Amino acid sequence: MMPATPRPQLVYLVFGSETYHQEAVFSIASALAWLEGTPDAALDIQVFSDNPQPYEKLPVRVRPLDEATRRRWNEPHGYHFRAKHVALREVLQESELALLIDTDTFFHCSPLKLFERVQPGTLLCNDYYTTYGNNKENVLYSALATTLKERGLADDQMTLLNSGVIGLHQKDAHILDHSIALIDELYPSVRGAYTLEEFCLSVAAYRTLKVTKCPDLIHHYWSRKQLFRAKVQAWVAKHAAQPTSVAALADTHQVTDRLPRPPRSQRMLYKLITLALPVHLRQFIREILYGCYDHPNEFDKACGPVWWEKALQNQKERVGTPVCHKVLEHWFTHRSVRLILGQRCAAIHEHLLNTPAK
Structure with a gap:
């Protein structure tokens, strides 16, 4: 041997x-x-x-x-x-x-x-x-x-x-x-x-x-796995062709263990502005807004769609019934929702329409 x-x-x-x-x-x-x-x-x-x-x-x-x-x-x-x-x-x-x-x-x-x-x-x-x-x-x-x-x-x-x-x-x-x-x-x-x-x-x-x-x-990252996978997949999309380049290795340090959510002051603002919504939509849109925050870190920013998907999943659990396309459209065409989300509203709606049911 x-x-x-x-x-x-x-x-x-x-x-x-x-x-x-x-x-x-x-x-x-x-x-x-x-x-x-x-x-x-x-x-x-x-x-x-x-x-x-x-x-x-x-x-x-x-x-x-x-x-x-x-x-x-x-x-x-x-x-x-x-x-x-x-x-x-x-x-x-x-x-x-x-x-x-x-x-x-x-x-x-x-x-x-x-x-x-x-x-x-x-x-x-x-x-x-x-x-x-x-x-x-x-x-x-x-x-x-x-x-x-x-x-x-x-x-x-x-x-x-x-x-x-x-x-x-x-x-x-x-x-x-x-x-x-x-x-x-x-x-x-x-x-x-x-x-x-x-x-x-x-x-x-x-x-x-x-x-x-x-x-x-x-x-x-066995906990909050989808958020950290989004960071990793953003790194892979950027560096798959040269994963050992100087830039690629440097960027691994930018994929942090930080949970990519808005700072507390921003979350408080989201809570305030969503008070204008019907009660059943307030928490849902607050969580949608988590995915809209403009993080300075590009890999944190890549987690936005995961926040949207999680917001929808949480909303389904709160209402206790399946959320069909018609209901989702009703939520995203609500005047106050469109005002709060602005130009992002249609893109978020489209993304959630195409998200596989869980």
Whole structure:
């Protein structure tokens, strides 16, 4: 067997929708931007993917992931998050240090700082946020708690991890074998619970490894995902042709973790001017106006349509009935609405008419 490479390996697993590839490309560019000035040999980036094309202009190793391989990695139950642990296990067979990161991430600093937190006997995760006993209504608790406690694997004090980042030293790769075995065993009991993968990692690491986290080093935008995707997609639209150019890497720093909403004074103004509207339209138009604010940051500005779509979704929930085209037209032809929105009114109306129903 060849000796393991000591160079840290930053690993992505990307397949399916174009959106995930766009996220990965931006995340990688963000890492490269923070690595500027670091020797080239400091870090390797690997991408397991069903589509190598998006990564052709990036300094990464693409490892083809065909449908048959992915299906095998998801066996025996077809649980697609199982592949995360299998991919990282593959890399740790040949590398001393590896970190698998979800595509919906970007960096606040050099990725090398994440690897500084990965030592033998340590698991790096994105975050840990609660303990197992805090949500006894969850199927992962109701179906498994008694059995796991009897087997000495978990109790109410076990910390639950977010696996947007999984970083391990090769010496601790057996933790992945344990988590994979738990996924295979527990899947039928919890009806394929969405978070089973990170739950099993929590169980495998409990009382076995020191757990560290890194939300201060990366932004994992699992919350408010559509807003941050809009920022990322605006960057991709601008820089896809040259994702490692000076301008492209500089612009990664302009895609911030700031929630792109108007300042408080502007929101208060929106509240004031919408008092002229019928009660049932006030909150809806306030939220529409969030998407009209002229942010100085071009990537924040790109989030406007997402605010409009969210405003419509919230309005549907408030009125409790489907919003047909006729109702939407009635709202946007209201005299006060047209006065408040001005020239933007028709474009916003058109955009929402063409937004797929949710």
